[in-house]
Amino acid sequence: MSDLKCCPFCGARGQIISEAGDPFDDIGRFYFVRCLGCRAQSGAKYASNSNDCPNFYEEVRQEWNQRNEGAT
């Protein structure tokens, strides 16, 4: 597991969020990292309920850390 880096914009901590994809029909969840300061977000990964796996946390963590490098 890699650690979350600080926000590239404001330097605050990031937090991994999992959010229901559809609150009326719970068929899956979005995973993404959101800055606790300026609320910048990483790209989101979608996981169906049958595919709810810790790997998604690692994927969004890596995506957030890549943003921190200013690659895109």
Ligand SMILES: [Zn+2]
């Ligand atoms: Zn921020």
